Amino acid sequence: MIPAAFxxxxxxxxxxxxxxxxxxxEDVKIMAGGQSLIPVMRLRLxxxxxxxxxxxxxxxRGVREDGxxxxxxxxxxxxxxxxxxxxxxxxxxIAEATETxxxxxxxxxxxxxxxxxxxxxxxxxxxxxxALDAEFVIAGPGGARRSVPAxxxxxxxxxxxxxxxELLVEIRVPKLGEGWGVRYEKFNRVAQAWSIVAxxxxxxxxxxxxxxxRIGLTNMGSTPLRATAVEQALVGADVSLETVTAxxxxxxxxxxxxxxxxxxxxxxxHLARVLTGRAVRAAAGL
Amino acid sequence: MTQxxxxxxxxxxxxxxxxxxxLVHYLREQLGKVGTVVGCDTSNCGACTVHLDGESVKSxxxxxVQADGSEVTTIEGIADGATLHPMQKAFHEQHGLQCGxxxxxxxxxxxxxxxNNPNPSEHEIREGIEGNLCRCTGYVNIVRAVQQAAGEMSSxxxxxxx
Numbered sequence: 001m002i003p004a005a006f007x008x009x010x011x012x013x014x015x016x017x018x019x020x021x022x023x024x025x026e027d028v029k030i031m032a033g034g035q036s037l038i039p040v041m042r043l044r045l046x047x048x049x050x051x052x053x054x055x056x057x058x059x060x061r062g063v064r065e066d067g068x069x070x071x072x073x074x075x076x077x078x079x080x081x082x083x084x085x086x087x088x089x090x091x092x093x094i095a096e097a098t099e100t101x102x103x104x105x106x107x108x109x110x111x112x113x114x115x116x117x118x119x120x121x122x123x124x125x126x127x128x129x130x131a132l133d134a135e136f137v138i139a140g141p142g143g144a145r146r147s148v149p150a151x152x153x154x155x156x157x158x159x160x161x162x163x164x165x166e167l168l169v170e171i172r173v174p175k176l177g178e179g180w181g182v183r184y185e186k187f188n189r190v191a192q193a194w195s196i197v198a199x200x201x202x203x204x205x206x207x208x209x210x211x212x213x214r215i216g217l218t219n220m221g222s223t224p225l226r227a228t229a230v231e232q233a234l235v236g237a238d239v240s241l242e243t244v245t246a247x248x249x250x251x252x253x254x255x256x257x258x259x260x261x262x263x264x265x266x267x268x269x270h271l272a273r274v275l276t277g278r279a280v281r282a283a284a285g286l
Numbered sequence: 287m288t289q290x291x292x293x294x295x296x297x298x299x300x301x302x303x304x305x306x307x308x309l310v311h312y313l314r315e316q317l318g319k320v321g322t323v324v325g326c327d328t329s330n331c332g333a334c335t336v337h338l339d340g341e342s343v344k345s346x347x348x349x350x351v352q353a354d355g356s357e358v359t360t361i362e363g364i365a366d367g368a369t370l371h372p373m374q375k376a377f378h379e380q381h382g383l384q385c386g387x388x389x390x391x392x393x394x395x396x397x398x399x400x401x402n403n404p405n406p407s408e409h410e411i412r413e414g415i416e417g418n419l420c421r422c423t424g425y426v427n428i429v430r431a432v433q434q435a436a437g438e439m440s441s442x443x444x445x446x447x448x
Contacts, residue, residue: 006306010354039328039347042327042346053351104342109343191416
């Protein structure tokens with residue numbers, strides 16, 4: 001299968017990329033790693049007029065620290081993430097989820113920013129970004145920048161706050177250092193499959209008490225979701241099997257997951273409760 | 287048409303390609319490198335795996351234009367003359383195949399795995415080749431082949447190939 005013909009631009013800077021996007025006509029697709037876009041184009045589910053390929057925009061690749069934040073360039077590949085010392089130290093939840101994305105060859109090409117901008121509800125990184133209250137830094141026509149919080153970035157199925165002509169340049173997440181425990185619990189059937197449901201949990205303990213809890217749900221609706229009821233039940237609670245189990249029982253509250261060949265909605269809600277329990281127990285060190 | 291400059295298995299090529307040409311089609315149809323096969327055409331099976339600048343990629347999910355300025359290594363470029371690469375030799379000796387269709391990609395993925403992890407456990411091997419599907423063998427002999435190659439490649443400590 002061969003994609004429909006398109007015009008191709010291969011900028012080397014963000015400014016060139018913005019110009020190429022602006023000049024690309026009515027139907028421009030921005031290609032990051034291409035690991036979702038190329039398959040979709042091969043199937044001719046997408047037939048863009050212009051493809052703007054970001055793989056040579058080196059300024060978008062890499063991880064740096066800025067005070068209490070990690071700043072991840074949108075073109076940082078999944079393999080880069082898994083090798084990065086700052087991620088290993090302060091971004092373990094991102095690393096755990098990234099390890100489960102697809103397979104090694106796809107992780108060599110696929111990117112952190114591309115996966116987030118694609119916003120597939122079964123993708124692993126959106127729920128992590130949401131749980132971490134990531135900030136999405138977006139460049140627009142003329143180079144103006146704006147920042148969008150994760151809670152406003154994921155709008156609907158495969159739909160984000162990115163407007164035509166805009167480019168996701170970096171993602172800022174808080175460093176999770178001392179005291180934090182994390183776990184990404186993913187349920188799927190076979191190797192390299194998408195999540196049927198997955199849960200991203202980060203828990204900070206102070207002694208025997210849970211001081212902070214961040215929980216994101218993958219594939220429990222058309223966007224990633226926060227398990228707000230669980231987070232509220234955990235904060236201030238003693239670290240014990242009973243409190244965690246009782247809190248996790250609320251994981252599916254307010255969710256409206258889809259039914260498909262892999263799972264019915266009520267089964268997805270069951271999975272969310274079970275996986276939240278497992279993820280929080282592991283993150284809390286139980 | 288876009289002109290690309292690419293090195294494939296040690297030889298340099300300058301070619302005109304359409305931007306929509308997939309790397310695997312360029313390799314097979316313009317260069318005649320049919321050792322790299324198209325399996326599923328949906329980015330799942332890994333049969334078309336090659337190395338792009340030293341890292342495994344699914345060549346059905348990379349555009350030929352993206353290889354401009356890069357080095358590509360296919361299954362046809364890893365032997366040293368008549369001497370098989372240790373991974374090829376191990377797949378042969380352990381019979382890590384039945385129909386053989388997945389083998390080119392399986393070998394390229396396995397070499398990439400050992401580059402990052404020279405002494406993988408059985409579990410790590412299975413995780414490392416999860417992007418490559420074999421519908422014949424049940425993977426047992428494939429895992430044995432990777433284990434044999436890991437032993438040979440770490441004992442010779444050359445590791446220079448591929």
